[in-house]
Amino acid sequence: MNAVNQQERLSIDERRNWFLAGFIEGEGSVCVSIKEHRNGKFGYLIDPEFFVYQHKNRQGSLELARAVFGTGRIYPKSGNPDVLVFAIDARKSLIERVIPFLDQYSIFSSKLSDYEKFKKIVMALEKKEHWTKEGMIRIIRLAYTMNLEGKQRKRDIQEVIDRILRDYTPDTA
Amino acid sequence: MNAVNQQERLSIDERRNWFLAGFIEGEGSVCVSIKEHRNGKFGYLIDPEFFVYQHKNRQGSLELARAVFGTGRIYPKSGNPDVLVFAIDARKSLIERVIPFLDQYSIFSSKLSDYEKFKKIVMALEKKEHWTKEGMIRIIRLAYTMNLEGKQRKRDIQEVIDRILRDYTPDTA
Numbered sequence: 001m002n003a004v005n006q007q008e009r010l011s012i013d014e015r016r017n018w019f020l021a022g023f024i025e026g027e028g029s030v031c032v033s034i035k036e037h038r039n040g041k042f043g044y045l046i047d048p049e050f051f052v053y054q055h056k057n058r059q060g061s062l063e064l065a066r067a068v069f070g071t072g073r074i075y076p077k078s079g080n081p082d083v084l085v086f087a088i089d090a091r092k093s094l095i096e097r098v099i100p101f102l103d104q105y106s107i108f109s110s111k112l113s114d115y116e117k118f119k120k121i122v123m124a125l126e127k128k129e130h131w132t133k134e135g136m137i138r139i140i141r142l143a144y145t146m147n148l149e150g151k152q153r154k155r156d157i158q159e160v161i162d163r164i165l166r167d168y169t170p171d172t173a
Numbered sequence: 174m175n176a177v178n179q180q181e182r183l184s185i186d187e188r189r190n191w192f193l194a195g196f197i198e199g200e201g202s203v204c205v206s207i208k209e210h211r212n213g214k215f216g217y218l219i220d221p222e223f224f225v226y227q228h229k230n231r232q233g234s235l236e237l238a239r240a241v242f243g244t245g246r247i248y249p250k251s252g253n254p255d256v257l258v259f260a261i262d263a264r265k266s267l268i269e270r271v272i273p274f275l276d277q278y279s280i281f282s283s284k285l286s287d288y289e290k291f292k293k294i295v296m297a298l299e300k301k302e303h304w305t306k307e308g309m310i311r312i313i314r315l316a317y318t319m320n321l322e323g324k325q326r327k328r329d330i331q332e333v334i335d336r337i338l339r340d341y342t343p344d345t346a
Binding site (some may be wrong): 014015018020021022023024025027054057058059060061064107108109110111148 | 187189191192193195196197198199200227230231233234278281282283284321
């Protein structure tokens with residue numbers, strides 16, 4: 001193949017990455033769980049996670065995701081073993097693998113605003129902004145605007161914020 | 174536009190197409206409906222269709238699909254108006270738009286065997302192979318092996334074949 005052909009044709013890796021980005025557009029999600037936990041700062045743990053779902057008969061695309069990201073695990077979805085989940089939750093992997101990928105391959109995505117919020121939250125956690133009450137509340141407010149304005153959340157946001165403001169003292173600081 | 178910009182623009186189209194292919198991998202499906210119909214050859218109509226699904230809040234990707242294919246319609250899913258469907262069922266569009274696209278952008282897909290069957294059926298219909306009883310039965314047998322071996326079918330394949338073999342006479346030939 002000459003130089004012109006090489007320029008005209010995207011490399012196989014690039015094609016694979018755009019394909020994966022489209023797959024993630026359909027089957028992927030970013031979410032930020034907020035869990036009550038006695039060891040968490042101000043009584044809460046904040047867990048950003050990246051997921052991709054697929055029927056177990058089509059495992060290939062999840063394996064493609066694992067190959068591209070070079071990390072993550074595949075397991076049956078809780079309560080629905082016909083669906084497999086590919087998940088990455090380690091913060092280092094989110095920062096080094098997932099966010100750069102989503103940044104680079106998001107131009108056709110209609111989920112951009114959730115990605116941007118996800119990224120802000122991961123970077124805020126990395127900067128330990130949740131170690132102050134104000135930072136924690138700011139992160140939680142932002143998390144509650146994700147994924148259709150937090151409709152799937154168990155707890156009302158005011159309940160969470162009130163609990164933080166009541167000066168909950170964690171066991172470990 | 175100079176030559177370099179033209180190259181860049183071509184590659185944007187390519188990226189968009191690979192992205193769409195990945196999206197289709199997750200949210201798309203090909204199916205071949207087999208409907209009892211008095212005007213159908215041997216009492217049945219065979220309808221190949223291409224679908225892509227998405228939540229109504231993420232309509233952008235379906236519009237991307239319509240832009241790339243240059244045809245198709247978007248409408249609320251029957252029984253679930255929160256989900257939108259992008260559908261192409263005109264045989265000419267399937268042959269000229271959908272199949273060439275799936276052929277070209279399927280290398281990362283794990284749905285390849287369904288696509289191949291879908292393509293065989295569309296081309297068989299185009300060649301009027303369903304105008305003979307043997308051809309009709311061959312097409313129906315192949316359709317029943319699609320989409321997880323036809324588990325979602327209303328009618329047992331033997332019931333369909335028996336009805337054809339009983340020399341059902343259509344109203345119009």
